[in-house]
Amino acid sequence: MKPTVHDIAAHAGVSLATVDRVLNGRAGVREVTRLRVEEAVTALGFVRDVAAANLAKGRVYTFTFILPANDNSFMIGLRAEVEQAARRASGERMAIRIVDVPAFDTGALVAALEDAQAGMPDGVAFVAIDAAEVRAAAENLLAAGIAVVTLVSDLGGTARTHYAGIDNIAAGRTAGMLTGRFLSGRAGPVLPLAGSLMVRDHRERLQGFSAVMTERFPERAILAPVEGRDDPATAERMVEEALAAHGDLCGIYSFGAGNRGLIRAIERLPTQMRPVVILHELTDVTRLALVADLIDAVLNQDAGHEVRSAIRVLKAAADGSKVVEAQERIRIDIFLKDNLP
Amino acid sequence: MKPTVHDIAAHAGVSLATVDRVLNGRAGVREVTRLRVEEAVTALGFVRDVAAANLAKGRVYTFTFILPANDNSFMIGLRAEVEQAARRASGERMAIRIVDVPAFDTGALVAALEDAQAGMPDGVAFVAIDAAEVRAAAENLLAAGIAVVTLVSDLGGTARTHYAGIDNIAAGRTAGMLTGRFLSGRAGPVLPLAGSLMVRDHRERLQGFSAVMTERFPERAILAPVEGRDDPATAERMVEEALAAHGDLCGIYSFGAGNRGLIRAIERLPTQMRPVVILHELTDVTRLALVADLIDAVLNQDAGHEVRSAIRVLKAAADGSKVVEAQERIRIDIFLKDNLP
């Protein structure tokens, strides 16, 4: 039978309360007593029953998720994952509140963060905008003892407990490597298509992409990046213009949203003129395009994993426990048509 | 505040015991009473606190993991993950026993399964050998009400609750696609290097690889697969022989273990003669080779994820609850040197 606090108390010749104090590192225990208890713990191989502890604490973890009211597939999916997680979490003594804010609106985000802080939750997760005001608001949360997790998009500096998202520089590098290798033997320039170069993730992706192209494929021309504003129509126009200007355009790396437009433009091209296309986020549209050989690879971040990870990290932070590091690293999924989930 | 059994009891005008009987579908409750309770449950939106229930039941989930005493890096890592998970699990009312069996030994595996069954655990996870006797043993477990999860390597038929591992056909296809595309414009044959074609995973990987090569790159010659027996020295010799026989060998897909030997052989080749190499499992050796540009991509299955997933599935099966499907799909990770974790 597994030893319980009672066994420890008996073995150490102290009361339950004292055992509890030692176990939870609370003050008010003489050094000798503490040692006796700790000895008993190791002697009996005691492992605290977390479920029982939480039950006794009657503790309900409260977390606030702040999400941009963005209408692209990825954000819609992210929201759905948070909702689903919230439902399951309610059975595990966690209450998750979801707050919507207008997309790309620094002021609104800051207001939402302040608002969240007023409610004194155990933790806050949000899709960051990398601005000084946001950083300040995040630091306030931390100062108030509230765990802060950035989701999908990170904050510069260290004004957060954890970042649940992919390494965007690595993602850009990966895209560069795939583009370069898939194009071996084919001449022509490559177009980087951003959502907006104002957002940190997109800048980082471009940075990684450019770095690899320069290091590994120096002979390949990289066009100046254009911005599709995460909007299908704009993206489509940008691609059309690039194709018109460069008849030999042979590659596109799209690292923003609005890929429906890009795909429409590609679709109109005769097969043998189609560029190698690498883009981000697996959605209905990009999946179909991959299957139809309109695009060549999709780099993806798993929103479900990001949300679950954020919750685990917030919970661990709330009760000062540790997480399995490897489990919380968000992978850059590379999907070809052959390994689609 | 979340409603508890007390609230239900009060609302329905019955005692706790009766609520419990209804909640757990036990007999001995009049139909009218049952309905009153169920009504209260839905009216108050009651969700049973599983942790508290388990605490009261004093239930400890017992799971047995049967692992091959194999000395390759992957299996060593897998074992370490199980051990780590076992430690954490003991704090969550789960007791995980690890049993070692000689690798590739059907009889020993069957004996271990029977042995496990005798102990009547709640679930068993094991690295399957795809043989009729094993299938029969697994079916016995299921018949005894014990959940069965195959780990890393699956069993044909449906003699299991769940498979925690990658889709090996898809992995082979992915390797084929990468090989074909990375080689565009370069002539020469490609060598499939198996561990053993007796194991199902390896056969499936070869099958997927061959299929893609035939469909998409029909002009590319595929040599007859050779077996490295998961042994570095043998693999090295096989590669040497292939290189000697085919001076223009330009690609190798290695889908077994023992890659240290393969890498040694590659290392000796002048840079411009090196074939495109795709292999499985990220280990110290393969990681270094990737960084050093000796190989081109590593397909990987995350042992930690597989183990955690197996445990979640076993637990869910034990208490008849559902899992998050998407979370339990084991990904085929594609690692280039740019997205190494």
Added chain:
DNA sequence: CTGTTAGCGCTTTCAA
């Protein structure tokens, strides 16, 4: 500094 005691939400005897 240490111990006593009453729960947390649920299950489980044992009576009625």
Added chain:
DNA sequence: TTGAAAGCGCTAACAG
């Protein structure tokens, strides 16, 4: 067929 009461392993007042 139903209910009262005692716990599961742990925590948290409140005394001492």
